[in-house]
Structure formats: C-alpha cells, structure tokens
Amino acid sequence: MDALPRLDTADFAALELFITGPTYIRPEVKRAATLPEFGHRDAEAAKRFDPIFMHLRTVAGLPPDSAIQPAILNGSGTNAMECAVRSLVNDDETILAVTMGAFGALFHKLAQVNGKRVVELAFAPGETVAMDRLAAALKEHTPALVLLTHNETSTGVTSDIAQGVALAHEHGALAAVDGVSLFGGVALEMASINPDFYATATQKCLALPAGFGIAFVGPDAAAKAERVERRGYITDLLAHLEKAAKGQTLTTPNTALANQLAVQLDHIVHEEGVANRAARHLAMRDMVAEFVATLEGFDRLAPAAFASPSLTAVQAPAGASVADLKALKETMRAKGFLFDPGYGKLNTALEREHKRPIFRIGHMGDVQPAMLERYLEALRPALQALATTAASRS
C-alpha cells in the first residue's frame, strides 16, 4: 500500500549558506513568513506595501522628491531585467550589452531571445568596464539602451556604474543596470547615479527568500515605454508602474514574502541602518581579502579597486581542478556550510584554457563578520589541503 515514501523534512540539512545567493536568513525573518496572509487588493496590503515602497527608496538613497520610482515584480531579478529589455526599446533600435561575466551575458541573452537587436561589448572575466571602450562603442552603435552590470556575481567585480550611466546619457541612450547582487549591501546614492532602470531581487543582499524582482524606474524610461510596442503583459513596465503607484503588484504577490520584506526593510532602515549595513559588507570584503592574502597559492580574481563588497572570487592554485573544488564543497558540507565552487560555465571555460579555476565566497546580506570568521577558519585547512594536492600535480 505504502509504495510512495513520505517526505522526511528532518532530512533537510540546516547548512549555513556562504554561496552568492540565496543567502542566510535570520530567524526573525523566517518567523515573519508566518505573519497573517492578506488580500493583495485589500486595505491590509497597504500595511505591508506602503512601508516597503518607502523603505526601498531609503535603501536606494532616493530623496522623497526623486522621480525614480520602485516597482515590485513577481518572479526574481531576471524578471525585472527582462522587463527592461522588453519595455525600453523597439525592435528597430539597438541595445548595447556591456558584459564582464555570466550575468552580463544573461542580460545580453534576455535582449536576444526577446527579438531585440543587440551588440555586445565584452570584458574578460575579472576585468571591469573600460570607459574609453564604452565611449567608443556608444559612438559606433548609437544604441537606444545600454545594459550594465553593477556587480558581476560570477567574478566578484563591481563597475563604476555612475560613470557608465553618465556615458550612456551623454550619447543619448537609456541605461539599465543589473544591481541584483549589490542592492541592500551598499550605500547606493541612486539619485546621483541616475539610472533609467535598476534591477534587484530579494535573495541576495536583502537576505530574504527569492520571489520578487525589484525595479527602480526613472522618468525617461517610463516615457520611453509609452512609445515601445509589444511590451508583453508580465514584462510591461507601464503596467507595473501603474500598480506600484497604488502600492501594489501587477499580479498576486507571495504574501509570506511580502510580510518578510516588510519586516526586513524595517530592520534595515530602523535597526541596523543602511550606512552600517554598507560598512559591514565592506568590512567582510576586507576580512576575506586578508584571509586570501595569508594563503599560499591563492589570489583574488578582482583588482582591489573593483572588488565587490558582497562576494569574492578566488583563484585556486595552479594544478587544482574543478573536480577538486567540487570535492571541497562536500568537505565543507560535512562541517555544516554550503561552499560555492565557482560559477559552473566560467570554471569549465577556465579549465579548458588551462587557467586556474575559481571559487567564490559570498559575504552578503545578513551574514555577520563573526559568522564569516568561523567559516573562513573552517575553510582554511581544506584550502591548505587543496594547495598541497595541486602542488603535487604541477
């Protein structure tokens, strides 16, 4: 009779996540998921979403009079990014996709699969955007929209987004920024960066479960969307803005996540403080930099000036393989941690080119320095063993 085994949730391992998203969730945020469900067009919704919309502006560094407006989309960061490529350019216009790794490549692909005309300006993994090359590409292609990655999660490289956006504007283009893995972990000053579109999500530096994409939309983007045809339904920026203006979402939101988002943003703004949260991320970036410097044979991939506050990609010693990093992941699992053995496609390519594979250390969201310190100390002997194995091979 009982051919189908019952689910055993006791078998779900409670690992501490040091991957680059989703990230560790605080007990208070977990409990917030059990707050009352509500009707999303009912007065109860406003008790969650009014503070959510207000605090999103605060976390973004937007003054009350800024014309940049947040919208909340069901799905995840990618949904917000697809909304940008779909709503901000017509099919006979050009998109310039500026890429420096896997997530820039994702933004590029979203433009392609939506039938848009797109040219790519690519920088090698570990490099940031060279502004002279961006200026030249803008001159050559006269795009209507430029896609930029604020924080390339596959390599741990940030870019000077204010400069990139300013260059796009100088050349008459709108700028859409993927800030998925940075928003909530830095003091953003979005008002002075002035992007036309800025996308993020809940499961990275905001330290919540995944489930919402968040888009910040400037007035020029909203005006442009009025002139773009076939924006779709779920990807129609104007439809999202219309609901956001009423403090709502276009389609039914995950009410448990909405409760969690409200509680978490209240914590970030009123308890921890945005500036303190940003300082904590920078301190953890520096902790990891010092840790890597003490390890023989390991190097950080990103140049120090462009090192991400939310994650660090580390080059393994020469002779180490992708398989070694996957084995290391299991070593760390046995110690109660989830280790990130590098972005899959990037490591496959590096190995093929006989280059050193990378692994990543996520230090974002609600990870505290003391937690990171325990993780690094657990990681140290495993990395030393990896270096010994690698040395014996080369």
Ligand SMILES: *Cc1c(COP(=O)(O)O)cnc(C)c1O
């Ligand atoms: C995680 C991530 C994404 C994808 O976001 P989802 O929320 O998984 O859709 C896009 N860009 C960057 C930089 C990311 O880190």
